Amino acid sequence: MAAGPGSALRVGCIGAGRMARGVLGGLLISGKVPAQNISVSAPSDSNLHYFRDHGCHTTHSNITVLYEARVIFLATKPHIVPQVLVEISSAVTPDHIIVSMAAGVSLQTLEKLVPDGVRILRMCPNLPCVIQEGAVVFSRGSCAGQEEADMLKDLLSVCGMCEEVPESYMDIHTGISGSGVAYVYLFAEALVEGAVKMGMPSAISSRVAAQTLLGAAKMILETGEHPAKLRYDVCTPGGTTIYGLHELEKGGLKAAVMNAVEAATKRARELDKH
Numbered sequence: 001m002a003a004g005p006g007s008a009l010r011v012g013c014i015g016a017g018r019m020a021r022g023v024l025g026g027l028l029i030s031g032k033v034p035a036q037n038i039s040v041s042a043p044s045d046s047n048l049h050y051f052r053d054h055g056c057h058t059t060h061s062n063i064t065v066l067y068e069a070r071v072i073f074l075a076t077k078p079h080i081v082p083q084v085l086v087e088i089s090s091a092v093t094p095d096h097i098i099v100s101m102a103a104g105v106s107l108q109t110l111e112k113l114v115p116d117g118v119r120i121l122r123m124c125p126n127l128p129c130v131i132q133e134g135a136v137v138f139s140r141g142s143c144a145g146q147e148e149a150d151m152l153k154d155l156l157s158v159c160g161m162c163e164e165v166p167e168s169y170m171d172i173h174t175g176i177s178g179s180g181v182a183y184v185y186l187f188a189e190a191l192v193e194g195a196v197k198m199g200m201p202s203a204i205s206s207r208v209a210a211q212t213l214l215g216a217a218k219m220i221l222e223t224g225e226h227p228a229k230l231r232y233d234v235c236t237p238g239g240t241t242i243y244g245l246h247e248l249e250k251g252g253l254k255a256a257v258m259n260a261v262e263a264a265t266k267r268a269r270e271l272d273k274h
């Protein structure tokens with residue numbers, strides 16, 4: 001069931017906002033799924049134009065997406081998902097594969113809202129999906145098998161990293177990655193402001209900070225080393241880095257970030273219960 005140029009796999013998306021654009025945009029830009037095989041619905045035209053401009057079929061009718069596509073992404077805000085599933089339930093067939101992107105909506109909740117036996121998966125993207133550098137994890141519902149997992153992994157490989165995980169990791173992914181993107185922006189902002197304070201203009205500081213984050217992240221991925229080992233390697237005895245790190249330790253950076261991951265994960269778990 002692998003997709004690819006010329007593939008007959010028809011992909012739909014209910015909701016056309018940032019994440020729809022991130023995930024479906026990746027499929028489009030990479031040519032993984034041809035535009036004519038993509039259908040997207042939303043109540044207004046405000047976001048549909050992006051997909052229309054790329055040659056996808058767009059509609060205000062969610063049911064139409066079910067008629068036109070086999071793999072259906074749900075990309076509305078989480079609180080809208082139940083009403084969308086009730087709305088489309090009569091049009092869902094055993095041929096459909098439903099993939100929810102909604103944070104905090106469990107597979108159990110999703111499965112209760114569709115006819116018995118429907119194949120459902122739940123994915124958790126993050127914002128860098130829009131530039132094909134996302135960190136995506138997904139889990140299978142009780143009726144989705146290895147074939148559906150392989151299909152989703154193959155489709156989402158164009159969005160960045162994509163791994164199957166137990167559903168209990170979903171809220172942790174929100175804590176480290178969905179929300180984590182914002183922690184990294186805050187850290188980048190602090191680097192830039194520190195550089196500006198020391199006399200480097202903001203524009204160049206911003207580019208240097210971003211490239212530093214990118215390079216450091218790639219080092220973690222490419223060496224496979226624990227971040228602590230890489231940090232240790234940068235510390236020359238008596239050098240600049242250990243002086244800087246000492247200040248970060250005094251400021252409690254590590255504890256603050258661990259607390260942030262914990263707080264966001266717990267918040268995601270709370271939202272999951274509603």
Ligand SMILES: NC(=O)c1ccc[n+]([C@@H]2O[C@H](COP(=O)([O-])OP(=O)(O)OC[C@H]3O[C@@H](n4cnc5c(N)ncnc54)[C@H](OP(=O)(O)O)[C@@H]3O)[C@@H](O)[C@H]2O)c1
Pocket residue numbers: 014015016017018019020041042043044045046047048062075076077078080084101102103104124125126127178
């Ligand atoms: N943004 C992130 O970083 C992130 C990370 C992880 C997970 N997610 C999940 O991704 C999902 C989408 O988030 P987002 O940031 O892309 O939201 P968004 O930008 O607000 O987009 C929501 C989309 O849903 C459409 N919509 C609203 N009601 C609808 C209905 N009844 N039927 C069909 N479409 C409807 C909206 O239509 P209009 O275009 O007409 O307004 C809009 O296109 C959420 O469930 C969120 O939890 C997001």
